[in-house]
Amino acid sequence: MTATPAPRGEGRSEHDAARAMAMLGEERASIDNIDAALVNLLAERFRHTQRVGRLKAEHDLPPADPARERQQIARLRSLAVESGLDPVFAERFLRFIVTEVIRHHEQIRDEDPEAAR
Amino acid sequence: MTATPAPRGEGRSEHDAARAMAMLGEERASIDNIDAALVNLLAERFRHTQRVGRLKAEHDLPPADPARERQQIARLRSLAVESGLDPVFAERFLRFIVTEVIRHHEQIRDEDPEAAR
Numbered sequence: 069m070t071a072t073p074a075p076r077g078e079g080r081s082e083h084d085a086a087r088a089m090a091m092l093g094e095e096r097a098s099i100d101n102i103d104a105a106l107v108n109l110l111a112e113r114f115r116h117t118q119r120v121g122r123l124k125a126e127h128d129l130p131p132a133d134p135a136r137e138r139q140q141i142a143r144l145r146s147l148a149v150e151s152g153l154d155p156v157f158a159e160r161f162l163r164f165i166v167t168e169v170i171r172h173h174e175q176i177r178d179e180d181p182e183a184a185r
Numbered sequence: 186m187t188a189t190p191a192p193r194g195e196g197r198s199e200h201d202a203a204r205a206m207a208m209l210g211e212e213r214a215s216i217d218n219i220d221a222a223l224v225n226l227l228a229e230r231f232r233h234t235q236r237v238g239r240l241k242a243e244h245d246l247p248p249a250d251p252a253r254e255r256q257q258i259a260r261l262r263s264l265a266v267e268s269g270l271d272p273v274f275a276e277r278f279l280r281f282i283v284t285e286v287i288r289h290h291e292q293i294r295d296e297d298p299e300a301a302r
């Protein structure tokens with residue numbers, strides 16, 4: 069009965085693969101929920117930075133603010149360490165967002181030359 | 186009493202500038218709170234994608250999954266429109282995150298060649 073052994077672990081590996089796909093689906097459902105929260109938070113963040121952009125344009129302040137950015141980066145790196153996020157990634161993430169924000173601020177300034185007198 | 190008019194709007198513009206700086210401070214306090222939430226959510230997202238990475242390495246699945254990414258991008262663009270976020274930015278944001286995730290998955294695979302047999 070065991071003269072020709074079954075291919076090594078075949079039934080087991082099929083079961084494992086099905087279990088892995090189920091676990092993958094579970095993880096992806098959580099990731100999708102987190103992404104929805106991230107999109108909403110980013111939308112809210114840009115509502116605030118749009119107001120900042122209008123204030124800056126009205127009061128002739130430059131779109132970028134290197135001192136503020138340095139503070140933000142130091143703070144986010146520290147928060148990242150606390151929450152187990154790679155601080156290098158946290159910094160890259162902030163720079164990615166701030167690049168978009170500065171682009172918005174420049175648009176606001178250029179669309180409203182009266183405000184940016 | 187009004188023989189020599191005050192320099193045009195000087196007192197007013199000082200008051201306006203102080204008010205603008207106060208408003209800027211308020212907006213920045215909200216942005217800082219949102220950033221703390223974003224960092225925590227990103228940390229949690231990477232905890233899930235690390236598990237996905239281990240599952241993929243153990244079951245010899247490729248680190249990138251273009252079909253899944255297309256679904257995610259379509260969904261996030263739609264969520265972005267609902268929440269008032271630029272869908273082009275939402276897509277760039279997801280690609281930015283996914284690039285980091287794939288880097289993690291490749292690390293997991295390379296650090297654990299036994300798992301990725």
